[in-house]
Amino acid sequence: MDLKLVIGISAGILTALAVVPQVVKTIRxxxxxxxxxFMFLVLLAGNGLWCYYGFLISDLPIIITNAFSFSMDILMLILKYVYRDRD
Known part of the structure; x- marks a missing residue:
């Protein structure tokens, strides 16, 4: 496997997983x-654009990691809405 590919996939995975602790904390x-x-709306837009870019250049690691990040951003916004009255 090419070192550039390993670095790209690793970076994508780490970036995609960055929001998971916040999601877990909010659920708990x-x-x-x-x-x-606002931060999650900006992340949502950025991850959506990265995913689209991945489709444009046919790069599966970019598509997969940013689609995951996009879904985590949506989940966090949903959680913000669901738990709005409990704060």
Whole structure:
């Protein structure tokens, strides 16, 4: 496997997993007052564009990691909405 590919996949995985602790904390505490919806909207837009870019250049690692990140951003925004009255 090419070293550039390994670095790219590793970077994508680490970036995609960065939001998971926030999602887990929000689910466990059932509180989302500490969550900035604007930040997740910006991340959602960025990850959506990265995913689209991945499709444009037919790069599966970019598509997969950013599609996962995109779904985590959506989940975090949903959690922010669901737990809005508990904060």
């Amino acid at each position: 505490t059932k509180k989302a007052a500490h969550v900035s919806p």
